Amino acid sequence: MDGLEAVELKLSEVLEDNKTFRFDPEYFKNEYLEIEENIKNKEFSKLIDLSNKITDFGAFSQNNFIEYKEKGNHYFIRNQDMEDMFISDKKIYIDEDVYNKLSLKVGEYDLLLQRTGSIGKAGMVLKKDLPSSANQNLAQVKLDLTKINPYYVNTFLNSNIGKNIFNRLATGNVQPWLNLGQIENIKIPIFSSVFQLKIEDLIILSYKKQESSKFLYMQSEELLLKELDLLDFEPSKDQVSIKSFSESFGTSGRLDSEYYQSKYDDIIEKIKSYKGGYKSIREVLTDDIKSGTTPKTIVKEYLPNSNYFLRAEAFNNDLTLNYDSLYTMDDETFAKHKSISVKKFDVLVSMTGTIGSVALINRDIKAIINQNIVKLSVNQELLNYNIFALYLKTVGKELLTREQTGNVQPYVNIPNFSNLIIPIVNIDIQTQIEDKIKESFKLKEESKHLLEVSKRAVEIAIEDGENVAMEFINAEV
Structure with missing residues (x-):
């Protein structure tokens, strides 16, 4: 019986706010019951009583006519756009006529809650996010601003207590989800x-x-x-450049036309003409380029003060790492793979799948990399590691894209990567x-x-x- 978690409740307590009639032990974990009791001991209101409306996008079939755009004036918000309690700037766009057909229109100070698949995050809509609609995986909460502060409610829902409430209410093992009735009944302490x-x-x-x-x-x-001299640079749009055999296959071993697009030659010419000169990547490194591996004993969750496993999925768009999304390993696994561990000032580059994502290691951390990443230690007498990383993420990414091979799983091999050129700024x-x-x-x-x-x-x-x-x-x- 050691480690068994048991709780005794009256039937009336079991059925209270339990519209889905949950009787499983997960729903009645002591941690969840303690949260419930703490809130009930305070003044509280149900979310529906603090809101003018709680709704969702509607039927999935409405998505059938949506075509996503890279540019535009109307946004379409998805689950993955919940970021740091607000809405990410990396949203996608939809045409105005599509926006007008959609039933859900998002307003300023609305809260959007993840309710299908990835759950547990809420984001508040600001003016910069408008005009917007959203997909069927999000619930829309229009708070009554005369009753409650939206910043406070958003913070509560994103706290560990809020996440535990979401986890408790979620049903479904493969695809967790929350129904609107459950969301409406969430108790908000006042x-x-x-x-x-x-x-x-x-x-x-x-x-x-x-x-x-x-x-x-x-x-x-x-x-x-x-x-x-690349800030407002407009490279040639010619899809093919004319080259001799020695200038093409004889040098690169490539016959595909994508490799010989004129824009790549234009970028390389700019780098080669830079007044400070240039070198190959291998010439500015102090150590050999190394990729990693995926040990079988990786734990797929973040634990503070542990050993970590780095994947490109943890790379942010500003060269930083999302440390909360790192996986964990024990001391024995880390020691076994210490040769592929990172150190402060290393630069990480994804070489498989999403080519050219870049992150900096700007703190001391015990971590190894997976097989889709290479770690680079730059000679900082030649080039500061911040500039090295920034170049790889901007100009270098274009040149990396040129070097990729493979259709199903694109990749760049280390020899080709090491030959790419970099300016000495x-x-x-x-x-x-x-x-x-x-x-x-x-x-x-x-x-x-x-x-x-x-x-x-x-x-x-x-x-x-x-x-x-x-x-x-x-x-x-």
Whole structure:
């Protein structure tokens, strides 16, 4: 009986707010019951009573006429667009006539909740996200703003307590999902307007730091491209360039026309004409290029203060890593594969599948890489590792795309990658770019800290009271 978790409840307690008639032990875990009890001991309201409307996209068949676009004026929001409690800037677009046909229109301060597949995240809609519709995997919550603060509710739903509530309510093993009735009955603890506004202030400050971080990162890209005379560069659109046998197959071993598109020659010519000169990638590295492997003992979850397994799926779009999405391994596995472990200042590049994703290791971490990634240690007397990574993510990605082979699973082999050229950027420009990237990373960390403080403060308010939560905020900010 050791380790058995049992709980005794009255039938009335089992059936309370249990519209799906769940009797499985997962639903009645002590952790979930403790959360329920803590909330019920406070003033609370059900989400439906704080909302003007809770709905979803509608039938899946409505998606049949949707054609996604890379550009446009109307957004279409999906599950994967929930990011740091808001909506990602990497949304897709739809045509205006398609937008007008869709039943769901999203408004400012609406909360969108993941309800199918990946669940447990909520995102608040801002003006920058409009006009928008959303897919059938998201629930739309239009709060009554005279009753509750949307920043506070969003923080509660994204806290560990909120995620546990979602996990408890979810049904289905292969494809977890939440029905609207379950979402409507979520209990929202009610705290003072002062506390709710304090949470709002933290979230707004976090958002501003996040936006400043993105702006600085964008500036660093522009500064590099401007230095290389590639900022507003328009390469040739000719699909084929005429080359002799010795200039083509005799050199590259490639016969496919995609390899010989004129734009690649134009980019290479720009790099070769750079005033600071250029070298091959292998000439700017201090160690051999290494790819990794996938041990059988990997644990597919993030555990703090552990050994980690790095995949390209954890690479963010700004050279950072999403540490919360890293997998874990034990000490024995890490020691066995230490030869493919990373160190601070290494640059990681994806070489299989999604070609050319790049991330920096900017902290000490015990981690190894998988077989789809290579790790690069750059000679920083020649090139700062920030500039090296930024070049690979921008200009280098185009050249990597040229080198890829394989239709089902594209890949770039290490010899071809090591022969790619890289400019030796002016040292003053390197310093300017490095400063912007470091400040961008710093602001991003500060933004994340504020989000974590706000979520933890809500949890503390539920567990220990509003006053203790305010003390926690004052000590952390």
